Every structure is written in structure tokens, then in C-alpha cells.
Amino acid sequence: MAYNLLKGKKGIIFGALDENSIAWKTAQHCYAEGAEIVLTNAPIALRMGTINKLAEEINAPVIPADVTNADDITNLFVKAKEHFGGGVDFILHSIGMSINVRKNIPYTENNYDFTHKGLDISAISLHRVLQIAMKEDAINEWGSVVALTYIAGQRVFPSYNDMADGKAMLESIARNFGYFYGVEKKVRINTVSQSPTRTTAGSGVKGFDGFISYAEKMSPLGNASADQCADYCVSLFSDLTKMVTMQNLFHDGGFSFTGVSQAVIEQMEKE
Numbered sequence: 001m002a003y004n005l006l007k008g009k010k011g012i013i014f015g016a017l018d019e020n021s022i023a024w025k026t027a028q029h030c031y032a033e034g035a036e037i038v039l040t041n042a043p044i045a046l047r048m049g050t051i052n053k054l055a056e057e058i059n060a061p062v063i064p065a066d067v068t069n070a071d072d073i074t075n076l077f078v079k080a081k082e083h084f085g086g087g088v089d090f091i092l093h094s095i096g097m098s099i100n101v102r103k104n105i106p107y108t109e110n111n112y113d114f115t116h117k118g119l120d121i122s123a124i125s126l127h128r129v130l131q132i133a134m135k136e137d138a139i140n141e142w143g144s145v146v147a148l149t150y151i152a153g154q155r156v157f158p159s160y161n162d163m164a165d166g167k168a169m170l171e172s173i174a175r176n177f178g179y180f181y182g183v184e185k186k187v188r189i190n191t192v193s194q195s196p197t198r199t200t201a202g203s204g205v206k207g208f209d210g211f212i213s214y215a216e217k218m219s220p221l222g223n224a225s226a227d228q229c230a231d232y233c234v235s236l237f238s239d240l241t242k243m244v245t246m247q248n249l250f251h252d253g254g255f256s257f258t259g260v261s262q263a264v265i266e267q268m269e270k271e
């Protein structure tokens with residue numbers, strides 16, 4: 001059901017690779033709520049994924065940008081401003097990648113070239129996007145920026161590997177930049193800490209099936225789906241959440257504050 005919560009708003013959505021992507025669902029939900037969208041992803045993802053299908057469906061241009069490349073990001077903001085005839089009201093940062101995870105390199109043996117690349121893509125990219133947005137004055141007053149994160153940024157989930165460090169840094173950048181952008185232009189910046197979700201990035205984590213079913217058993221409401229995450233992002237882009245900033249917001253069915261659930265105890269008693 002749509003409520004026109006984003007009527008008249010314009011936004012940039014990073015990270016829609018295929019129809020499982022959280023960014024894909026968020027773009028669909030924002031469009032349904034009345035927003036106009038510009039889609040972006042890394043050039044290689046544009047070739048490998050199916051973003052054009054989404055672009056057609058929601059009538060959005062696709063502007064390629066590798067988030068590690070400042071020129072690409074500048075070009076993205078310049079083109080988006082041309083397209084919209086002005087700045088944007090919201091941005092979704094839905095990007096994560098670890099070469100150490102992909103190559104199955106254990107945390108204690110991480111290759112630092114891979115670590116640097118992973119941190120650059122998964123965390124520093126948020127800083128880069130915000131820095132360039134500020135320089136280009138690309139976000140309107142009372143704009144809203146959301147980046148997606150996972151609880152491994154705060155608690156240990158061994159197989160999440162160096163992505164955990166990336167998420168801790170991402171959450172910290174949201175907090176710190178949130179201060180400066182808030183003072184400068186009343187732009188709010190938050191991270192949404194989502195339940196494990198079956199996507200390309202998610203499934204790359206070792207033991208992902210176990211992860212998902214454990215979280216499902218632990219969470220009083222069960223795991224939050226990608227569609228539900230999209231709804232939450234819509235609310236954060238809307239005018240109903242104007243005073244929420246610099247927060248890490250859990251969207252996880254209660255997982256983060258549950259010590260142990262009855263379902264998990266019963267499972268343990270079977271062993």
C-alpha cells in the first residue's frame with residue numbers, strides 16, 4: 001500500500017544489482033511512494049546485473065559510478081542535478097564488498113591489499129559520496145541519507161570477516177558526517193542495521209544459511225525481509241522522521257536486544 005510519503009522527492013539509489021538487492025526493493029518502494037529516482041552502480045555491476053529492467057520499471061536513468069572513484073561520483077551528482085533540475089532529497093548507500101570474504105581468507109590471515117579495497121568500497125565510499133555531495137551542494141535542506149549495515153559492526157560474527165570492520169567504520173562515518181552535514185544544511189544521516197537477507201552480497205558470507213536460520217529463531221518477530229527494509233528506508237526518507245540523525249537503527253525483528261530465545265534454548269536441549 002502506498003501513502004505518497006515521498007511525493008515530489010528526488011533521490012539517488014546506489015547498489016541495485018538484481019531483484020534480490022535491498023536497493024532494488026527500496027527503489028521500487030520509493031517510486032511507489034511518489035519519488036523520482038536516479039539509479040547508480042559500478043560499471044561492472046551494470047554489465048553483470050539486471051539494473052536496466054528496474055530502470056525501465058520505475059522510469060529512472062542509470063548513471064554508472066564506481067564508489068571508489070571521485071570523478072565518477074562528481075559526474076553522478078552533476079548529471080543527477082541536471083536530470084532533476086536541482087538537488088536531491090535522499091540517498092541510499094547500499095554497497096558492500098570484501099575480497100577477503102570472497103576468497104575465503106580467514107580474518108586472522110587477511111590480505112591487507114584486499115582489506116584496503118574492501119574498506120574503501122564498503123565504508124570510505126560513504127564519506128566520499130557525502131564529501132562530494134557537500135562540495136557540489138547536491139543534497140537539499142532536510143535531505144536524508146541512509147546506509148545499510150549489519151550488527152557484525154558491533155558484535156562478533158566470526159564468518160563476517162573484515163566486513164565487520166567495514167561496517168563499524170561505516171556506522172562511525174554516518175555519525176561523524178551526520179554532525180557536520182546537520183550543522184551545515186540540516187541533512188540527516190543514519191545507518192539501518194538489517195537482518196541477514198538472501199542477496200548476492202549476503203550469500204557470500206560463509207555459513208549464511210546457518211546465519212539466517214539462527215537469526216530467525218532468535219528474533220521475536222523473525223527476520224526482516226528486503227521489502228520490509230525498503231519500507232523502513234522510505235520512512236527515513238520521508239518528512240515523518242526529520243529529527244532522526246546520526247543513529248544506527250536496528251531493523252532486525254528484535255534480534256539485537258534478545259539475549260536468547262526460547263526457540264534457541266529448545267534447539268540446544270535437543271543436542
Ligand SMILES: NC(=O)c1ccc[n+]([C@@H]2O[C@H](COP(=O)([O-])OP(=O)(O)OC[C@H]3O[C@@H](n4cnc5c(N)ncnc54)[C@H](O)[C@@H]3O)[C@@H](O)[C@H]2O)c1
Binds near residue numbers: 016018065
Ligand atoms: N544481505 C544481507 O544479509 C545484509 C544484511 C545487512 C546489511 N546488508 C548490507 O546491505 C547492502 C546491500 O547489499 P545487498 O545484500 O542488497 O547485496 P547486493 O549484492 O545486491 O548489493 C551490493 C551492491 O554493492 C555494489 N558495489 C560493489 N562494489 C561497488 C563499487 N565499487 N561501486 C559501486 N557499487 C559497488 C554491487 O554492485 C551491488 O549492487 C550492503 O551494504 C550490505 O552489506 C546486507
